[in-house]
Amino acid sequence: MAEFFDALNDKHTAMIEAQPVFFVATSAPIGRINLSPKGYDAFRILSPKRVAYLDLGGSGNETHAHLGADGRITIMFCNFQQPANILRIYGRGVPVLPQDDGWDKLASHFTMLPGTRQIFAIDIESVQTSCGWGVPMMTLEAERETLKKAHRQSDPAEWEAKMATRISSIDGLPVRPTDRYIAGE
Numbered sequence: 001m002a003e004f005f006d007a008l009n010d011k012h013t014a015m016i017e018a019q020p021v022f023f024v025a026t027s028a029p030i031g032r033i034n035l036s037p038k039g040y041d042a043f044r045i046l047s048p049k050r051v052a053y054l055d056l057g058g059s060g061n062e063t064h065a066h067l068g069a070d071g072r073i074t075i076m077f078c079n080f081q082q083p084a085n086i087l088r089i090y091g092r093g094v095p096v097l098p099q100d101d102g103w104d105k106l107a108s109h110f111t112m113l114p115g116t117r118q119i120f121a122i123d124i125e126s127v128q129t130s131c132g133w134g135v136p137m138m139t140l141e142a143e144r145e146t147l148k149k150a151h152r153q154s155d156p157a158e159w160e161a162k163m164a165t166r167i168s169s170i171d172g173l174p175v176r177p178t179d180r181y182i183a184g185e
Contacts, residue, residue, distance in 0.1 A: 001130070001131065002128055002129065004126055004127070004128050005129075006049075006127075007048035007124060007127065008045060008048045008049075008089075008127055009048070012087055012129070013045055015079060015085055015087055016077050016087065017045075018079070019077045019078070019080075020039060021038065022037075022038050022043055023036065023037055023038070023075070023076040023077075023078075024038055024053075024063060024074070025073070025074045025075075026066035026072065026073050027070065027072070028066045028069035028171065030171070031171030031172075031173065032062070034062035038053060039144070040054075040056075040143060040148070041111065042054040042110070043075075044109045046109065049124045050121070050123055051121075051124065052109065052110075052119050052120060054112075054113060054116055054119055055118045056113055056114075057117045057151065057159070058147065060169065060170060061117075061169065061175045062169050062170060063093075063095075063120060064120075064169075064175045064176070065168070065174065066169070066173070067094055068095070068173065068174060069173050071093065071094070072090075072091075072092060073120070073122055074088055074089065074091075075088065075089040075091075076089075078132060080136065080139070081139075082137070084131055085132045086129065086130045086131070086132040086135065087127065088130075089127055090128065091123050091124045092122065093120050093121060093123070094120070095119075095176070096118060096119045096121055097118045097178050098116075098117075098178060098179065099178075099179045099180065103119070106119050106121060111185055112183075112185065113151075113182075113184040113185060114148045114151035114154075114183055114184035114185065115147070115148070115150070115152075115154070115159070115181075116182040116184055148184070148185075152183070154181070156181035157181075159181045160179065160181050163178045163179075164177050
């Protein structure tokens with residue numbers, strides 16, 4: 001049975017911190033709904049009502065575009081071990097880029113990863129837990145190092161030039177490009 005909460009509590013925090021993957025869903029008033037899996041050590045609980053995650057350059061930037069158009073975001077964690085549990089964070093988010101005011105303070109919560117292009121800061125509106133009884137039990141074999149490796153091998157000037165061309169989403173919504181390469185760990 002689903003339960004709703006106004007903020008994260010200690011039990012939610014423990015569950016979140018034990019998960020190696022989370023999922024992010026966003027949409028704009030028109031166009032596609034975006035749903036993305038996220039890994040690495042990229043998620044932080046800043047307070048019971050605020051979370052953030054580090055975002056690396058990838059194939060697109062739909063989350064950024066959707067948050068600019070609408071602001072709504074859902075983050076889902078599944079416990080693939082025992083006990084079965086699903087936790088969703090519903091909120092409103094904003095992209096914070098390295099060139100933005102507030103970047104340094106927000107970035108201090110993370111270990112920068114190669115190719116970091118932004119941090120999404122999310123104000124929590126509600127938290128939902130549900131049983132997760134239909135979710136399979138799985139174990140983590142290993143993180144994929146491919147994305148971090150690709151960013152590590154990038155020439156910073158070429159990476160910045162490539163990111164500068166990414167100014168719209170799949171559906172043509174505007175995206176603010178990152179203006180600097182972050183080498184990370």
